[in-house]
Amino acid sequence: MDRRHFIKLTAISGTTAALAACGNPENQVIRFIPEEELVPGLSTWKPSVCPLCNAGCGVIARVMEGDAEVFRNGQAGVIRMGLVKKLEGNPEDPISQGKLCARGQAAVQITYHPDRLDKPRKRSGERGSGQYVDISWDEAIKELTGQLDALVAANDQESLAFLTRPRRGRRLELIAQLLQRYGAPAPVTFELFSDEVLRRANAMSFGAHQLPTFDLENSRYVLVFGADFLGTWNSTVAHSAAYGRMRQGRPGGRAKFVHVDARLSQTGANADEFVAIRPGTEGVLALGIARAVAAHRGGKPDAGSADYTPQEVEQRTGVPATKVEQLAREFAGNAPAVAIIGGAPLAHTNGLFNAFAVNTLNRVAGSVNQPGGVSFIPQGTQTPTRPLSEIVAGTPPKVLLIDDVNPVYGSPGASKIADALKRIPFIVSFGSFIDETSALADLILPDHSFLESWVQASPESGSPKGVPTKFGPVMRPLYDTRPTPDVLLDVSRKLAKPLAGLPTSFEEFVNAEVVRRADSMPIDDPGPWSETPQFDGDAAQYPYHLIPHASQALYDGSLAHLPWLQELPDPMTSGMWCSWVEINEKKARELGIAQGDLIEVTSTQGSLRAPAFLSPGIAPDAIAIPVGQGHTNFTRYATNRGVNPIAILAPTIIPETGTLAWAATRVKIARVGGPDESLILFGGATRERPDWTHGRGDQH
Amino acid sequence: MVFRSRNALLLAAFFLLAATTACEFKSPGQPKLGDDSVPRSRWGTSPVFTPARASFGEAFRQFIGSRPDPVVQPFDFSHQIHLTKGAVCTDCHTAVEQGPRASLPSVNTCMICHSQIATDRPLIQQMTAMSEKGLDFQWRRVYDYAPESHVRFEHAPHIRAKVECSTCHGNQAEQTVARRMVNMDMGFCVNCHKSKQASNDCLTCHY
Numbered sequence: 001m002d003r004r005h006f007i008k009l010t011a012i013s014g015t016t017a018a019l020a021a022c023g024n025p026e027n028q029v030i031r032f033i034p035e036e037e038l039v040p041g042l043s044t045w046k047p048s049v050c051p052l053c054n055a056g057c058g059v060i061a062r063v064m065e066g067d068a069e070v071f072r073n074g075q076a077g078v079i080r081m082g083l084v085k086k087l088e089g090n091p092e093d094p095i096s097q098g099k100l101c102a103r104g105q106a107a108v109q110i111t112y113h114p115d116r117l118d119k120p121r122k123r124s125g126e127r128g129s130g131q132y133v134d135i136s137w138d139e140a141i142k143e144l145t146g147q148l149d150a151l152v153a154a155n156d157q158e159s160l161a162f163l164t165r166p167r168r169g170r171r172l173e174l175i176a177q178l179l180q181r182y183g184a185p186a187p188v189t190f191e192l193f194s195d196e197v198l199r200r201a202n203a204m205s206f207g208a209h210q211l212p213t214f215d216l217e218n219s220r221y222v223l224v225f226g227a228d229f230l231g232t233w234n235s236t237v238a239h240s241a242a243y244g245r246m247r248q249g250r251p252g253g254r255a256k257f258v259h260v261d262a263r264l265s266q267t268g269a270n271a272d273e274f275v276a277i278r279p280g281t282e283g284v285l286a287l288g289i290a291r292a293v294a295a296h297r298g299g300k301p302d303a304g305s306a307d308y309t310p311q312e313v314e315q316r317t318g319v320p321a322t323k324v325e326q327l328a329r330e331f332a333g334n335a336p337a338v339a340i341i342g343g344a345p346l347a348h349t350n351g352l353f354n355a356f357a358v359n360t361l362n363r364v365a366g367s368v369n370q371p372g373g374v375s376f377i378p379q380g381t382q383t384p385t386r387p388l389s390e391i392v393a394g395t396p397p398k399v400l401l402i403d404d405v406n407p408v409y410g411s412p413g414a415s416k417i418a419d420a421l422k423r424i425p426f427i428v429s430f431g432s433f434i435d436e437t438s439a440l441a442d443l444i445l446p447d448h449s450f451l452e453s454w455v456q457a458s459p460e461s462g463s464p465k466g467v468p469t470k471f472g473p474v475m476r477p478l479y480d481t482r483p484t485p486d487v488l489l490d491v492s493r494k495l496a497k498p499l500a501g502l503p504t505s506f507e508e509f510v511n512a513e514v515v516r517r518a519d520s521m522p523i524d525d526p527g528p529w530s531e532t533p534q535f536d537g538d539a540a541q542y543p544y545h546l547i548p549h550a551s552q553a554l555y556d557g558s559l560a561h562l563p564w565l566q567e568l569p570d571p572m573t574s575g576m577w578c579s580w581v582e583i584n585e586k587k588a589r590e591l592g593i594a595q596g597d598l599i600e601v602t603s604t605q606g607s608l609r610a611p612a613f614l615s616p617g618i619a620p621d622a623i624a625i626p627v628g629q630g631h632t633n634f635t636r637y638a639t640n641r642g643v644n645p646i647a648i649l650a651p652t653i654i655p656e657t658g659t660l661a662w663a664a665t666r667v668k669i670a671r672v673g674g675p676d677e678s679l680i681l682f683g684g685a686t687r688e689r690p691d692w693t694h695g696r697g698d699q700h
Numbered sequence: 701m702v703f704r705s706r707n708a709l710l711l712a713a714f715f716l717l718a719a720t721t722a723c724e725f726k727s728p729g730q731p732k733l734g735d736d737s738v739p740r741s742r743w744g745t746s747p748v749f750t751p752a753r754a755s756f757g758e759a760f761r762q763f764i765g766s767r768p769d770p771v772v773q774p775f776d777f778s779h780q781i782h783l784t785k786g787a788v789c790t791d792c793h794t795a796v797e798q799g800p801r802a803s804l805p806s807v808n809t810c811m812i813c814h815s816q817i818a819t820d821r822p823l824i825q826q827m828t829a830m831s832e833k834g835l836d837f838q839w840r841r842v843y844d845y846a847p848e849s850h851v852r853f854e855h856a857p858h859i860r861a862k863v864e865c866s867t868c869h870g871n872q873a874e875q876t877v878a879r880r881m882v883n884m885d886m887g888f889c890v891n892c893h894k895s896k897q898a899s900n901d902c903l904t905c906h907y
Binding site: 037 | 794795798799800801803807831834838
């Protein structure tokens with residue numbers, strides 16, 4: 001065969017193969033009879049609640065007729081049904097006030113995610129191998145009841161543990177009731193960016209074990225310590241709306257906003273003035289200001305703040321004494337003024353001190369329960385929970401139920417959460433996706449998406465008018481999934497000894513009247529505490545503070561599976577679909593690091609490699625890495641993308657609350673290579689250039 | 701030079717064209733291969749050749765204005781029988797007075813009458829069997845506009861303006877499955893709008 005014939009033949013056989021491989025197959029897709037009558041082309045807006053963070057924003061979902069690929073009676077096919085096309089804030093909702101953040105906007109993708117689990121599965125291969133076989137719901141529930149009956153038979157009900165997220169309102173309450181009736185201990189909760197430290201401080205200062213609500217709209221001066229309150233911290237939608245009115249809603253009454261932090265976040269970039277501070281010393285500055293405020297008011301300095309002279313504060317925090325005096329003068333002279341703390345300052349070993357100090361400042365300035373100050377929404381019953389450390393450190397439970405929480409990703413590698421979970425004989429996961437934690441499950445019972453189920457939220461902050469909200473499903477389920485609370489109730493009825501006194505369905509439970517009882521959370525004695533933060537890693541060997549921070553788009557990593565959010569450029573760096581190490585631009589020049597260079601970040605616990613992002617918005621002795629990427633197993637969009645800074649954190653615990661001190665790790669950095677194209681930026685660099693020299697004392 | 705012979709090059713190009721015309725490429729967000737139930741193909745003539753289609757073939761067919769007539773429907777429904785027996789359009793196309801689309805009835809709508817009427821006919825029995833299995837018809841769309849013409853047609857305002865269904869859809873009493881009886885080009889719309897003194901502003905229909 002000569003060359004010409006070979007080419008001809010290749011062309012012909014190639015196209016023939018292409019023709020054979022496609023074309024219109026005979027078998028047509030099955031179409032089911034619609035379950036509801038809708039007017040095509042017209043939309044209706046139905047209310048629901050966004051489940052992505054604890055803010056509990058009320059949303060409205062635009063429902064329109066459309067064709068969806070669904071599962072009905074174990075069969076895949078197409079059906080014409082009402083589909084949620086868009087989410088917006090609910091104008092009637094006191095928290096969201098008709099607005100919604102970017103993460104909430106993307107929540108609609110959860111329901112239509114291509115990797116969403118559509119039917120129950122049972123593990124068939126090794127644990128973590130990802131090999132599963134489909135089973136029916138009857139079989140799955142039988143399997144779970146079998147395991148629970150075995151515990152009852154062995155009189156070992158204590159060995160059942162339930163792991164979920166905190167602050168889930170009635171859902172958590174129902175879970176707690178079920179566990180109690182079964183005889184198991186209280187549910188275990190896990191949250192990476194837990195605000196437990198602040199709640200504890202508020203319980204100590206004000207007797208309210210909850211997050212504070214700020215009346216920003218009426219404030220004239222706002223002093224923020226680290227809290228990214230417009231981006232990722234607490235009730236961001238409510239804050240942003242009130243912030244807008246505070247800045248522009250009162251002609252002639254534009255309030256001043258000062259941000260104190262070691263990294264210029266999106267919130268910090270909005271401030272009139274940015275004050276650079278040594279990480280972990282925010283409490284000292286707050287007490288220094290409180291002392292000076294008290295002096296301005298002509299009163300006696302608060303007992304706790306007698307020693308915090310501006311000079312001492314300068315020496316400890318790096319903030320010049322003149323700046324401390326100026327902040328105090330402004331804070332005292334612009335009542336109502338309010339101080340806010342959140343984020344990294346709470347995640348040091350002395351987080352409770354920092355929070356308590358800011359509470360003291362608010363109290364000294366007379367901003368508590370006043371217009372323009374800080375207040376607390378009356379709360380309903382708080383469900384008692386246990387921290388994750390109890391099942392990791394103690395005797396492992398025999399059966400673990402996991403409800404949509406991913407501690408394997410959200411804990412330092414040194415915490416060995418995955419190893420602890422692997423020791424548990426039987427794990428059931430209820431989440432809608434395979435992630436690092438649910439990949440260890442033996443049985444996966446996928447939940448409805450929030451749009452397909454009854455939802456309920458009891459916001460703990462955000463609006464003085466905050467009320468618990470509850471809504472029914474806004475669309476019919478797409479797949480062969482079942483709402484987790486109802487599956488649990490079903491299991492409770494099918495046990496050999498059925499549990500009594502429980503509602504028949506979650507719908508009934510949500511709609512039942514809530515018996516309110518006064519919050520009787522005991523207020524701890526603060527005891528002796530350290531004002532000085534402790535850091536893992538010797539300062540000489542590990543010269544940089546590692547500041548992991550919640551990603552504006554991916555939050556704590558639980559949203560990395562949503563492509564809209566992967567595509568959302570970070571407001572400060574414009575990074576998307578990737579991780580980066582934010583490093584001070586002058587420092588980087590000294591070290592010979594250029595934008596995009598691959599650098600290795602090493603802590604005492606391990607190392608990671610990511611591209612450098614040169615930024616004027618970070619202290620020279622700190623680096624920042626956004627949390628959210630670096631998943632090893634979390635859908636097609638997030639798996640093996642970027643790095644997870646949590647993995648190399650030291651497992652330092654804040655002693656008073658048992659939560660992770662995620663800002664208490666020091667690291668060293670080294671340039672290991674040139675740009676490897678892993679840094680994906682949408683636009684130009686940051687234009688704001690805070691002055692880091694004045695605040696650094698004699699360190700640099 | 702790989703293709704030394706011009707003929708071989710032409711041959712390869714021809715086969716590639718033939719293959720792509722017949723082939724429906726699968727791309728993300730597009731309905732599955734051969735899934736005729738999803739109204740993907742808008743059988744309008746496009747004034748521009750654009751590859752923004754599920755397949756090259758579809759783009760080509762749309763460009764030359766090739767559309768099958770009659771559209772092959774999954775079921776031999778007869779408009780004629782129903783209309784001569786006194787049914788009216790809105791009995792089945794229920795959304796026509798409320799929204800932009802007239803709506804294509806599901807088996808549920810058919811069964812409102814046919815659980816009682818003409819139950820001895822083979823076609824009705826076939827449909828009843830489908831209904832019992834929970835299966836619906838995959839009606840194919842007969843009228844539509846090419847997406848790049850940006851026409852937004854709404855039925856409801858036309859019904860309110862007392863335009864007869866037959867003005868645009870012809871006398872359906874003469875038809876079995878619906879066929880295109882009227883050439884709905886822009887001239888057709890504009891003439892009627894003129895005679896009824898309805899707006900002929902571009903943005904009335906194109907947006």
